[in-house]
Structure formats: structure tokens, C-alpha cells
Amino acid sequence: MTQTFTPSRAAGLAALEAFLPQAGRRYAEQRNFDHGPGARTNISLLSPYIRYRLITEHEVIAKVLARHRFADAEKFVQEVCWRTYWKGWLEMRPSVWARYQVEAEDMARSADYAAACAGQTGIACFDAWAAELVETGYLHNHARMWFASLWIFTLGLPWQLGADFFHHHLLDGDPASNTLSWRWVAGLQTAGKTYLAAADNIAKYTGGRFNPAPFAHSAGPLPEAPVAPMPIAANAPLPDGAVGLLLTEEDLNPESLKLGEADIVAVAAAALPPSRAPAVNAFAKAALAEGLTRSAAKFRAPGEMLGMLGAESLIAWAAEHELEAIITPYAPIGPVRDRLDAMAPTLAAAGIALVPVRRAWDTAAWPHAGKGFFAFKDKIPGLISG
Ligand SMILES: Cc1cc2nc3c(=O)[nH]c(=O)nc-3n(C[C@H](O)[C@H](O)[C@H](O)COP(=O)(O)OP(=O)(O)OC[C@H]3O[C@@H](n4cnc5c(N)ncnc54)[C@H](O)[C@@H]3O)c2cc1C
Structure with a gap:
């Protein structure tokens, strides 16, 4: 393949x-x-x-x-x-996301950090994975685990900056899977349990492509007070009457959402600012455009690309189509959600309800993620x- x-x-x-x-x-x-x-x-x-x-x-x-x-x-x-x-x-733990973002933003980026991102640490497998990630936007799951472990325990770099580096370059970069997998390697997800990369394991599972010398033998879990889970909010009822459908990169399959009798009169898509690697920005933008074309055809409504996700363009779009409500596939915790939450009061002040629609799959599954x-x-x- x-x-x-x-x-x-x-x-x-x-x-x-x-x-x-x-x-x-x-x-x-x-x-x-x-x-x-x-x-x-x-x-x-x-x-x-x-x-x-x-x-x-x-x-x-x-x-x-x-x-x-x-x-x-x-x-x-x-x-x-x-x-x-x-x-x-x-x-259930939005504070973990919020704290990670502040920490990653505020942390000093040392010369060692720059060498790790550039694949210039002298650890051949690590350097090859750094280059592969930047070139292809993808790493195998096992390589992600080894890389994160070497980053944290052998190179002594902060996990937050490693997660940030991954999120910048991965085509599949996902706020939850990425942040929490890095935390899992660091020992923050399962109390007292870290993931320590072993040289013989790397040699075995790369079929001998890499044959590194032994790495750090100990990996003390990082201290952190446990964060109690919050209940998941109930799904909001769908609004009556003519609505607009807003697509974001979080869910580009609205045709399989349960939208009841919603009368969708217009479809729009809005992107995040292009702050990731160019290939990731381009992938997300093209996926959004494809989702928009598909949805506009499915719902037989005019489709419009609004540019960056922001209150001003949404208000103008809603006025153009006389919308009182905008429905949008539920955005889980991450940058899209941060933006939607931030703009909801401005939209409300303009008389526009922003209603997230959560999938039955998520509604059924998420409450079981407390432990x-x-x-x-x-x-x-x-x-x-x-
Ligand atoms: C440090 C680290 C960071 C990661 N960051 C991301 C990320 O940003 N985005 C992302 O999608 N995955 C992430 N993963 C999970 C996993 O590595 C990738 O989903 C997987 O490698 C994708 O390749 P695949 O589709 O061939 O996976 P397959 O092995 O074929 O698995 C099938 C599908 O299952 C899901 N999946 C598999 N393993 C995992 C996992 N450990 N966690 C969550 N979902 C999984 C994915 O949707 C994947 O497409 C990360 C893992 C680690 C250890």
C-alpha cells in the first residue's frame, strides 16, 4: 500500500x-x-x-x-x-487540554529541542523518525511511542513540546489522541506507569532497520494531581425552522448525522488559521472543501467557504440566508471547540443560536471514558x- x-x-x-x-x-x-x-x-x-x-x-x-x-x-x-x-x-477533563496549551506556548525552546525537531540528535532511529514525520506527515504507532519515550526520557525534553511538534506535522494530528498519548508515555495517564523504549524492541519491530545501543533504563513518572472527570453535557435539541449547517475539520461526514427534520437552507465551511505545517494545513483545507461540496449536494443547499472560523463571517453568512440558528457537527475538545466556544456569545448577541449536534456513537461512548x-x-x- x-x-x-x-x-x-x-x-x-x-x-x-x-x-x-x-x-x-x-x-x-x-x-x-x-x-x-x-x-x-x-x-x-x-x-x-x-x-x-x-x-x-x-x-x-x-x-x-x-x-x-x-x-x-x-x-x-x-x-x-x-x-x-x-x-x-x-x-470530561477540558482543563487538561487548556493547561497543555498554555504550557506548550510558554515553554522555552532550547537548542536541544531544535536539534530533536531537526533530527540531529545523533540517535539514528530518532533522527530518521523526525525526518519521516516532517517529510510524510505520518509515523507508525510504535515509532510514535518510541519517539515520545526517547524525547522525554533519553533527551530529557518536555512532553508538551513533543506533543506540539507532532501536532504540527501529523496529517492525522488530533488534540485528544496526540496529547493523551504523549501523556501516557510520560506516565501521566496511567498512574505510575511510563512507557520506556527498549533498544531490542526497536530492533525487533523495525525488522533490524534500526539497531540502537541501549537507552535510558529508568523512567520516573511525572508528578501531577489527578483531574476528576466532569459529566458530559446533554445533547442540545435541534432548532426548528431554517438552519445553516456549519462544517469544521472536526467532522466532515454530516450526511450520517441524525439531523431529524432540520431544514438546512445553506451550508458553510470554516477553517482554523493555518498554524500547522503547510502539508497539514493543505490537507485540512482540502478535506474541508471536499466535505462542503459533498454536503451542499446532499442537502441541496448553497455551499460557501467562509475562510477562517470567526464570528464576523458567520454573522454575515447567517444574515445573507436569514438564519436564526446554525447547526454544526459537535466539535470535541480542541482548537475548533475553543473557537466555537469563544464566539458563541457574540453570535447569541446577534440573535443566532449555535447548536452542536453530537453523534450517537460519541454520546453512547464518551461517558464510559471516566476511568x-x-x-x-x-x-x-x-x-x-x-
Ligand atoms: C505519541 C503518540 C501520538 C499520537 N498522535 C496521534 C494523533 O495525533 N492522531 C491520531 O489519529 N493518532 C495518534 N496516535 C495514535 C496512533 O499512533 C495512530 O492513530 C495510528 O498510528 C494511525 O495509523 P493507522 O491508521 O495505520 O492505525 P491502525 O493501527 O491501522 O489503527 C486503526 C485506527 O485505529 C485508531 N488508532 C490506532 N491506534 C490508536 C491509538 N493508540 N490511539 C488512538 N487511536 C488509535 C486510528 O484511528 C487508526 O486509524 C498517537 C500515538 C502515539 C503513541
Whole structure:
């Protein structure tokens, strides 16, 4: 399988179709091997599509289970559910996201940090992964774990800056999966449990492409007071009458949302400021444009690209189409949500209700993310059949 990602739902569906035969036992047995770019038939490479919800977790799992028995595909299904779990976990702890952002912004960026980002540490595997990430916008899951561990425990760099570096370059960069995976490696997610990369493990799972000397032997968990989970807010009722549908990069599959009798008279899309690497900005923008074209056709309404997500352009758009309410696929904790929350009072003052619509999948799953993944995992069969 080539490692090119085309930002469209059709490309996501095609990649899913191509991967389906591998999603059973072969995935469970082979997924931890990182054979390098261009040699990744052992994993799905679906994350850039699922991250923007060009394809959804629910449909990916449904198609996999139409092809394989649950017992054979359980590992793959669980991995997809890790994404849902991380989303729910962060949704219940918005302060973790807010603190990470402030810390990453305020931290000094040392010469060692710059060398790590440039792939100039002298640790061959680490330097190769840094270059691969910057060049391709993707890293294998195991490489992400090794990289994060070396960053934190061998190079002694702050996890927040590593998470920021990943988020800047990953095509699938996701506030929850990325931030919380870095925290997991650092020992902040599972009390007292860090992830320590081992040289022999890297040699084994890269098929000898890398054969590093031993690294740091100890990895003390970082101290942090536990953050109690907050309840997930109830889903808002859908407004009556003519509404506009606003798309953001958080969910580009509104045609599979339950929108009841909503009378969608206009569709718009709005982007985040282009603060990530150019390839990531371009991917997100093109995905948004594709989602807009698809949705405008589906809902038979005029579609408009509004540019940057902001109150002013939304108010002008709402006035043009005489909208009293704008519905938008629910944005989980992250930069889009931050912007929507910040602009809601301005929209309300202009007489426009901004109503997020959460998927049944998220509503059913997220409340189970209060504790660890093992408790969440038990709920997966119920989620799938629900
Ligand atoms: C430090 C670190 C940072 C990460 N940052 C991100 C990120 O920003 N965005 C992102 O989508 N994933 C992130 N992951 C999770 C995981 O590495 C990627 O989702 C996976 O490598 C994508 O490749 P794939 O689609 O071939 O995965 P596959 O192995 O084929 O898995 C199928 C799908 O399951 C989901 N998935 C698999 N593993 C995980 C996981 N550990 N956590 C959450 N979801 C998972 C993804 O949606 C993936 O597409 C991170 C992991 C680590 C350790």
C-alpha cells in the first residue's frame, strides 16, 4: 500500500476497502511492526481519514465486522476505539487540554529541542523518525511511542513540546489522541506507569532497520494531581425552522448525522488559521472543501467557504440566508471547540443560536471514558450493537 493520503471521503472509503482483508488476525499479529514508509500493508493507514471524520469510527468498525468475526478483528476494533476513548477522556477533563496549551506556548525552546525537531540528535532511529514525520506527515504507532519515550526520557525534553511538534506535522494530528498519548508515555495517564523504549524492541519491530545501543533504563513518572472527570453535557435539541449547517475539520461526514427534520437552507465551511505545517494545513483545507461540496449536494443547499472560523463571517453568512440558528457537527475538545466556544456569545448577541449536534456513537461512548481503557473496552460490544 502506498502511503499517500488524498483528502476526500472517497479516498478514505477506498483505503478502508483495500485494508479490509487484513483487519482480522493478520492485523493483531503484525500491527506492531514498523516496516518503514511504503511497506505498511500490516496497518490500515486510515487515521487521516478517521481523524477528520471523512469516514467514521462506527462505519469502519461495521465494515470490518461484516468481513471478520469479532474474535478475529477484536484488536483492530479496540484500536479504533482508543480514539473514541481518548476523545471522551479529554471531553470530561477540558482543563487538561487548556493547561497543555498554555504550557506548550510558554515553554522555552532550547537548542536541544531544535536539534530533536531537526533530527540531529545523533540517535539514528530518532533522527530518521523526525525526518519521516516532517517529510510524510505520518509515523507508525510504535515509532510514535518510541519517539515520545526517547524525547522525554533519553533527551530529557518536555512532553508538551513533543506533543506540539507532532501536532504540527501529523496529517492525522488530533488534540485528544496526540496529547493523551504523549501523556501516557510520560506516565501521566496511567498512574505510575511510563512507557520506556527498549533498544531490542526497536530492533525487533523495525525488522533490524534500526539497531540502537541501549537507552535510558529508568523512567520516573511525572508528578501531577489527578483531574476528576466532569459529566458530559446533554445533547442540545435541534432548532426548528431554517438552519445553516456549519462544517469544521472536526467532522466532515454530516450526511450520517441524525439531523431529524432540520431544514438546512445553506451550508458553510470554516477553517482554523493555518498554524500547522503547510502539508497539514493543505490537507485540512482540502478535506474541508471536499466535505462542503459533498454536503451542499446532499442537502441541496448553497455551499460557501467562509475562510477562517470567526464570528464576523458567520454573522454575515447567517444574515445573507436569514438564519436564526446554525447547526454544526459537535466539535470535541480542541482548537475548533475553543473557537466555537469563544464566539458563541457574540453570535447569541446577534440573535443566532449555535447548536452542536453530537453523534450517537460519541454520546453512547464518551461517558464510559471516566476511568482507564480496560473499563472502556468492556463496553465496546454494546457500542457496536447500539
Ligand atoms: C505519541 C503518540 C501520538 C499520537 N498522535 C496521534 C494523533 O495525533 N492522531 C491520531 O489519529 N493518532 C495518534 N496516535 C495514535 C496512533 O499512533 C495512530 O492513530 C495510528 O498510528 C494511525 O495509523 P493507522 O491508521 O495505520 O492505525 P491502525 O493501527 O491501522 O489503527 C486503526 C485506527 O485505529 C485508531 N488508532 C490506532 N491506534 C490508536 C491509538 N493508540 N490511539 C488512538 N487511536 C488509535 C486510528 O484511528 C487508526 O486509524 C498517537 C500515538 C502515539 C503513541
